[in-house]
Amino acid sequence: MRIAIIDTSAGRAAVISDGLREAGLDDLVLVDTSRPLVAQIEAATPDVVLINLENPSRDLLEDFFAMSRALARPIAMFVDQSDAEATGAAIDAGVSAYVVDGLSKQRIKPVVDLAVRRFQAFSRLQRELDDAKNALAERAVIDKAKAILMKRRQIDEPEAYALLRGQAMRTNRRISEIAEAIVTSEALMGDME
Amino acid sequence: MTGERFRIGFLPLVDAALPVLAHELGFGAAEGVAIDLVRDMTWATVRDRLLYGHTDAAHMIAPLAIATTLGKDRPAVPLAVPFVLGLNGNAVTFSARLAAETGLTGALGDPIRIGAALKQVADARLAASKPLRFGVVHRYSSHNYMLRYWLAGVGIRPDQDIEIVVTSPPFAADALAAGEVDGICVGEPWNSIAVDRGVGHIALATAQIWRRGVEKVLAMRETILNERRDAVEALIRALHAAAARFVEPGAAEESADILARPEYLDAPRDAVLRAVTDRIRLVPGGEPIHYPDFMFQYREAANFPWRSQAAWLYSQMVRWDYMAFDDTEAAAAGNVFRPDVYRAALAGSGAPLPGASSKLEGGLDEPIGAGSTQGRLTLGSDRFFDGRAFDPDDIETYLAELP
DSSP, rough: OEEEEEOOHHHHHHHHHHHHHHTTTTEEEEOTTSSOHHHHHHHOOEEEEHHHHHHTTTHHOOOOOOOHHHTTOOOOSOOOOGHHHHHHHHHHHHHHESSSSSSOHHHHHHHHHHHHHHHHHHHHHHHHHHHHHHHHHHHHHHHHEEEEHHHTTTHHHHHHHHHHHHHHHHOOOOOOHHHHHHHHHHHHHHTTT | OOOEEEEEEOOOOOOOHHHHHHHHHTHHHTTTEHHHHHHHHSHHHHHHHHHHOSEEEEEEEEHHHHHHTTSSSSSSEEEEEEEEEEEEEEEEEEEHHHHHHHOOOSSSHHHHHHHHHHHHHHHHHHTOOOOOHHHHHHSTSSHHHHHHHHHHTTTTTTTBBBBEOOHHHHHHHHHHTSSSSSEEETTTHHHHHHHHTEEOOOOEEGGGGTTTOBOEEEEHHHHHHTHHHHHHHHHHHHHHHHHHHHTTTHHHHHHHHHHHSSTTTTTTHHHHHHHHEEEEEETOOOOEEOOTSSSSSSGGGSSOOOHHHHHHHHHHHHHHOOOOOOOOHHHHHHHHEEEEEHHHHHTTTTEEEEEEEEBBBBBOSSEEEEEEEEEOOOEEEOOBBOOBBHHHHOOOHHHOOOO
């Protein structure tokens, strides 16, 4: 069974294809999203197409599939109505699957289920990465704000931090927001004495 | 009725105005309905989110609601359209090169004359094995049908003399700039953005092809409509109030300010404002011209879901999917539009309510008073550019007479 994977994120495409290979599905085609999709799909003749829900070429691809059907190649978006739940789960995860040559449901469902799990794994990884990046950025801005306070108020670091935390608690905001405001105002007005 | 919440999917287009304004200006809240807007970039995604419950309703191209109900391309899911978000508002934009080849004058020209010039270019390109290529926003879009209706009417056979491909609205101007297509038929502000970027010239407003063409609709799953009927009616009242506000003197600036924001259209405010006020810049650097019928959000009960308009779209679906006409499908297509729900929602509000649910489309040359059960209703000219009229009760004869 040949599976085409269309994803604007190369990282996510890799996560999916690794998972499919582990499950013994190794006839995979990674579509280059920077080049025209339709020609590549046509050349690859896949049985199943997995595409990112957000892909800007989905309308184009559906049009292409509809025309292929006119040429007697059955096409369906996975899966039929009785499997609305499975399709809903796929959409939830951000993957749309098109079955190009009418494979039986029994054969196609595991492929899509696997893709869904890999999609979810990827978004979890992405979220953790974003969180880590945000935490780093927050710490940097807090350090900067502390330095500004220490210099301006002639206080030491614990005192500067206590000032930030106190203001955050009083105004019901996050410490990083207060720090950001200090850094911004320093950038605008730092030279005014 | 409090605590009702509708997630509404939309694409970044000026005709997403009513749900956006209903939310931003508090018309939803006034009816006890909270509105969450969910933005996407392709119609396929807007549809899928609607079908699988990410959204409760959607800003949608009318033919896609019909195609989804009929199960074209995919398993059928019955959708219902209790409210029309607007009429027309699209344009056909040529590349700078095609504009020069067809002698566009910088004014809104006559569809028949421009069509004749386009046919000459199309024939020459076909002879050179480089057929002209136009982009529309979806296979099942009013854009596809309006463009094809015009082309066929001026003697250009779609799919034979000319290629028609699909490009999502936010990427249409890019496709024109990159030379992937010679022309686009898309909604605003994407034509204006192509003009302002210097890559396109507006040839026609789609209102010149069909003066009262149905465009975007509020679509939802039929089961949602039935299960949440009271809340849906409240939502309709909120959208109707937003439509009334949209056309008030002095509202245009406010509407453009809101729509242009990054979370909605993320587009230049000036281009949005031009569409909102029916003032369209046709050529790069030109003065905008005023065409009062460019886009309709309110006048003449524009939000009323006429079954005959759904039937016209179905007739074009038959025509361009090269299918046989089917009575049962035609009836199902007409029934996607729900004038009964519209009437129930707005009864007692003073909004004009047409007495009929279906009419002859394209039969009016002059504005005429129409029968209504509430309020006064005047309908303006609804002509097709070729002067044909569409009788929803005799689609087969109509189809047989089309070129």
